[in-house]
Amino acid sequence: MMFALDSILSIYSINFKKNFATYKNDTIYFNFEESTFSYKGKKFKMDYKMENNKTFLDGNSIALIIYKLTSNPIFWDYKNNEFFRAIETIKKFEFIEGNDSCILNFYFSKSLNEQVWFDENSLIIHIKDGFYPKYNYINSNSEVIDSIRIFHTKEGAFFKIFITTKYGSYKRIKEKNVLKFVIYSYGNFGYIIIDPGHGGEDPGAIGKWGIKEKDITLSVSKKIADILKKEYGFKVILTRNDDYFVSLKERAEIARKFNAKLFVSIHCNYSEVDNAEGPETYFLSTARTNEERAVETLENSVIKYEVEDNNLLKFIISDILQNAYLKESQKLAFFIHQKINKDRKDRGIKQAGFYVLRGVYSPSVLVELGFISNPKEAKLLSDEKYQDEISKKIAEGIKAYVDWYIRR
Numbered sequence: 016m017m018f019a020l021d022s023i024l025s026i027y028s029i030n031f032k033k034n035f036a037t038y039k040n041d042t043i044y045f046n047f048e049e050s051t052f053s054y055k056g057k058k059f060k061m062d063y064k065m066e067n068n069k070t071f072l073d074g075n076s077i078a079l080i081i082y083k084l085t086s087n088p089i090f091w092d093y094k095n096n097e098f099f100r101a102i103e104t105i106k107k108f109e110f111i112e113g114n115d116s117c118i119l120n121f122y123f124s125k126s127l128n129e130q131v132w133f134d135e136n137s138l139i140i141h142i143k144d145g146f147y148p149k150y151n152y153i154n155s156n157s158e159v160i161d162s163i164r165i166f167h168t169k170e171g172a173f174f175k176i177f178i179t180t181k182y183g184s185y186k187r188i189k190e191k192n193v194l195k196f197v198i199y200s201y202g203n204f205g206y207i208i209i210d211p212g213h214g215g216e217d218p219g220a221i222g223k224w225g226i227k228e229k230d231i232t233l234s235v236s237k238k239i240a241d242i243l244k245k246e247y248g249f250k251v252i253l254t255r256n257d258d259y260f261v262s263l264k265e266r267a268e269i270a271r272k273f274n275a276k277l278f279v280s281i282h283c284n285y286s287e288v289d290n291a292e293g294p295e296t297y298f299l300s301t302a303r304t305n306e307e308r309a310v311e312t313l314e315n316s317v318i319k320y321e322v323e324d325n326n327l328l329k330f331i332i333s334d335i336l337q338n339a340y341l342k343e344s345q346k347l348a349f350f351i352h353q354k355i356n357k358d359r360k361d362r363g364i365k366q367a368g369f370y371v372l373r374g375v376y377s378p379s380v381l382v383e384l385g386f387i388s389n390p391k392e393a394k395l396l397s398d399e400k401y402q403d404e405i406s407k408k409i410a411e412g413i414k415a416y417v418d419w420y421i422r423r
């Protein structure tokens with residue numbers, strides 16, 4: 016709802032002159048091109064329209080102007096479309112921007128209760144009986160919050176936090192009359208390791224028309240890493256970013272070095288049976304079926320390229336450590352697999368004892384994108400467009416897992 020500025024401000028003895036409004040010795044300046052007004056060097060957003068040479072402003076901005084100039088705590092009830100007066104109960108609101116997280120601090124003059132919910136791309140914090148006349152809009156340069164808008168009804172204040180696609184989760188801390196929210200981005204989750212299978216002297220499986228597994232895994236892994244970083248703001252490390260050999264041991268070491276929160280190994284499958292098709296997602300465990308054992312043997316065969324450690328005890332110990340992540344790994348496999356099995360033959364989620372996953376102390380899975388021994392799938396997996404598509408799905412699966420994990 017819009018009001019003619021001159022008439023409404025005159026009620027409060029404020030003089031309005033085209034581009035500014037004065038009260039005693041104070042002045043507010045309007046910038047209609049920018050849709051802002053400024054007071055004591057600070058800028059505020061407003062909605063306005065011009066009609067018959069008169070300036071009309073939205074109720075929320077008018078309430079703020081009256082408060083700034085006259086210290087009269089006037090609020091605009093955006094649901095009932097009316098002005099009302101209330102005692103300022105939110106004494107201070109702090110917004111602290113950070114890289115991986117932002118902090119919102121509310122200081123109350125008495126004990127107040129809050130409610131929190133999501134509305135499309137915003138997180139709404141409703142402070143019951145909370146009244147805050149100082150701002151109606153706060154801009155943000157952080158990765159996780161776009162801006163904050165503040166609305167009121169007679170019931171209290173609504174802080175509408177516009178979040179970005181990089182929003183991860185929030186934490187609420189309440190102490191006496193101070194309410195604190197920490198808004199985390201996905202970057203705060205920690206490192207996700209994407210592991211392109213094979214590389215260098217180890218081509219992996221050789222498929223139809225000489226297609227090499229190592230090339231497809233590298234291309235898809237880079238795409239996954241890109242989406243995770245750019246779209247969601249995750250921290251991502253690739254175990255290799257070019258065509259060179261990295262031992263399984265080194266891959267696990269990279270994961271440990273970055274204190275990996277997730278490890279996703281990307282591979283392509285091979286079968287003597289020409290028409291074998293469909294993606295599979297594995298998590299570490301003991302292989303149960305002959306088929307699972309066959310894939311396990313295939314992927315573990317890279318060991319012959321490496322100096323055999325033969326430290327069985329080490330494997331057994333890391334196996335036990337991996338067990339601690341078994342449930343999470345299974346969950347991660349589930350979230351990824353339900354994205355990638357669409358429009359493809361579903362071969363399901365499987366378990367096997369891959370060496371590469373053994374030295375990794377985080378939830379970890381191995382994705383077989385499909386069979387490069389099958390002409391249909393070899394063509395599909397070497398197609399740039401399909402690579403984009405499956406990378407997006409894997410990234411979405413990883414994000415879905417993280418959402419489940421951090422918002423539990």
Ligand SMILES: [Zn+2]
Pocket residue numbers: 212213219220228281282283314
């Ligand atoms: Zn492989």
